[in-house]
Amino acid sequence: MSNFTELDSYLFGQGTHYDIYKKLGAHIQMRKNTKGVCFNVWAPNAEKVYVIGEFNNWNETSHEMERVEPEGMGVYELFIPKVQKGSLYKYLIITKDGRKLYKADPYANYAELRPGTASAVTDIDHFVWSDSEWMDHRRSIGKDEVYEQPMTIYEVHSGSWKRHPGREDDGFYSYHDLEKSLIKYVKDMGYTHIELMGILEYPYDGSWGYQVTGYYAPTSRYGTPEEFAHFVNECHKNHIGVILDWVPAHFPKDAHGLAEFDGSPLYEYADPKKGEHPDWGTKIFDYGKNEVKNFLIGSALMWIEHYHIDGLRVDAVASMLYLDYGKQPGQWIPNKYGDNKNLEAIEFFKHINTLILGRNPGTVMIAEESTAWPKVTGPVEEDGLNFSYKWNMGWMHDFLDYMKLDPYFRKNNHYKMTFAMTYNESEKYILVLSHDEVVHLKCSMLNKMPGLEDDKFRNLMAGYAFMMGHPGKKLLFMGQDFAQAQEWSEARELDWYLLENPNHQKISKWMKELLHIYKRNRCLYELDSSWDGFEWINANDADRSIFSFIRKSKDGKNNLLFVINFTPVERPDYRVGVPKKKTYKLILNSEDPKFFGSDENREVSYKAVKSECDGREYSFAYPLPGYGVAVFKY
Structure with a gap:
């Protein structure tokens, strides 16, 4: 039979x-x-x-x-x-x-x-899971409740996070090694999720896992499928979610792979104008072929249902949506309506996102989508693609453009830090500072910052505080939380020795403090996509390059006020307008000696008085240092 x-x-x-x-x-x-x-x-x-x-x-x-x-x-x-x-x-x-x-x-x-x-040959059916508490909680999360959960993602390339020194092989940390060390690190820092690059099997290290040949296999670089399952199991037992990068956009032409699998264009579009990416040298899946769609859908479901993965970050979505993506005139074929939309890929996304999120409550599908395509996270009923989240590439570009500037010139670019709020309600966003921003002559986050060494660290502190306070879930690539100095390379481990340097220790403590403040305060994640959860105090203080805003919880009982100074100029007479005559408690102060300050005796409580400021009836005075960050609870 x-x-x-x-x-x-x-x-x-x-x-x-x-x-x-x-x-x-x-x-x-x-x-x-x-x-x-x-x-x-x-x-x-x-x-x-x-x-x-x-x-x-x-x-x-x-x-x-x-x-x-x-x-x-x-x-x-x-x-x-x-x-x-x-x-x-x-x-x-x-x-x-x-x-x-x-x-x-x-x-x-x-x-x-x-x-x-x-x-x-292997057997993936006999692993005994012990993460029922996590999985039961995941299943209990309603469709809309997903967006009210905290999400701070630590993006990791497993092969270069840490390595064993002196080994004749690559010295990769195994899934077992990562289980012992990576989980501990992520838990201690306060991240809620790990996003793993390059887990689906791939032939070439330099592709970072974005040219996949094994859509159903965790890479053997780090161990067996059972050891990978054990890693996920332990993440869940430590209350850490796991997200995988997943690449349905294209596949490589390696002889052993999917390209012309049975001597014909089986998995790819037959016409090279639809079936090949000229810039990438890869093949494009044929989204009009049921068996090919089934191949991809089955892969996604296996990771989520068999390996208990909590979400997939779908790579290169824009390249799937546009028939002319990366192509010159004459290199692509319009659709039946004469335009550049890939109608089959659009239907594929609607199908797979609806299916996965419907079958697996509490999981997420995340789009890396870099264009202005509407309703990426909108419901299918409104012609949306039904992703859970979209990477906010617009925010990332504006943020980095601003942060790279000498502080003197920031006053003329103030809008770059406020513009993202004008479209914040259009999608469900994740703010990202990913691996793509710290490779190939782009500099590490630290070396993007202007000024000498101390200025670089203080700039980075202010930037991270702005990111953590701004609406949207968060993603930060490994190494940037302790201010990795070199650009990232997949060929070596992170520069962990930098943590022996006081400045790198301090930025690590700062990021850890921000992450734990985020998890402790519902206002920072409950209402990310609504103006109900955010309010500018002063979005227009361009001359001083100071931003002040409030994050609000659903019940109004957990609110935070952020004040961030993006120049080295002290403002001893600074006054901030506030919405209520309350006492405002300082919970994060960049001048704390454990960070980069020397202010051991700063007041903790500030009582608002009736004194107009920032268009508000009430305000209080707070001496704001250069590059100062102050977060108040009320």
Whole structure:
């Protein structure tokens, strides 16, 4: 009896076989009291398909696969007795024109360590999870309640976070090593989530995992699938969510990968004007083909449902939405209406986001989308794409442009720090300072800052405070929370030795304090996309480059006032307008000696008096230092 039934064929052909990874690929089974492995692969245009591997000494003709019914589906199957877990294999595909293609299994759950390119037999069904408390809570979160949860994301490239010195191999930290050290670090700092780059298997380290060949396999660079599951399990037990980068936009042309898988453009669009990215040298998935959509949807569901992943950050969304993305005139084909929208990719996003968020309450789908495409996080009923969040690239560019300026010139660019609030309600946003901003001659966050060393650190402190106070969830790339000096490179670990330097220690303590203040105060995350949760006190103090604003909780009982000075000029006579005649308690002060100040005796309580300031009836005086940050609770 075939492993792949008529019902499987029907659902796969409709693009709705949501557990497809349990049928295609290599699965350890018992047949007629014999343990072995059942191999299934989709290759409808192949002439013949063979399984070759360690178990048959890579013999090219000894194990021919059979087409299963209905034949038109093009699924091949072969059960091979006594094949062991860990055994390496590939599919040898004979094309209709007689070529031999040696392909890794698109549905493999494990792969040979690069530079090897074979797939590996494994069993992912027997891991015992113990994160029920986390998962029960996740399922209890309502659709709209998701947006009221705290979210501060620590973006991590596992291969360069830390490394073992002196090892002959790459010295990568394993999933087990990361479990012991990364979780502790993230928990101590106060982040709520880890976002992992480069977990889906990929061949070339320098792609950082954005050119995927194994959409169903955690990379073998850091260990086994079971060890990856254990890492996620431990994150959850420590109340840390896990987000993965997921890349449905394109795939590489590596010979063992998906490109022309059965001798024909199977996974990619057939026409190169639709099926290739000229700039990236990669193939574009055919979103009009049900089986291809099913391949991608099945991958996303496996990570979320099998590996308990809490969300996917979908890479390069804009490249999927626009047919002319990265292309010159003549390199692309308009849609049936004559414009540049990829209608099939739009429907794909509506389908997958609705499906995943509907089946998995409490999870998130995050779009890295860099254009002004409307309603990325809007509901399908209003022609939205139904993502949970969108990276706010506009805020990021404006923020960095402002922060790079000499403070003298900031007064003429004041709007760059206020503009994002004019469109804040249009989407559900995550404010991002990601890996893309600290590589390839872009400088680290510290070295983007103007001035000499002390000025750089104080600028960075002020910038991080503004980011943490501004509406939107947060993402910060590893190393930037202790002011990594070098640009990031995947080829080396972060410069942890910098934490022996007092200035780097202080910026780390500052970021930790900000993260814990964020988690303790509902006003900083409950109403991120509504003016009900934010109010400018003074958005127009351009001459002094000072920003003052309030974050408000739903019940009005947990409110914070932020005052941030973006010049080195002290304002001993500073006065800030406030909405109520209350006592305002200073909870964060950049002049605290544990940060960069020397003010040990600053008052903690400030009582508002009836004195007009900033258009308010009440105000209080606070001596504001150069690059000073003050956060008050009321």
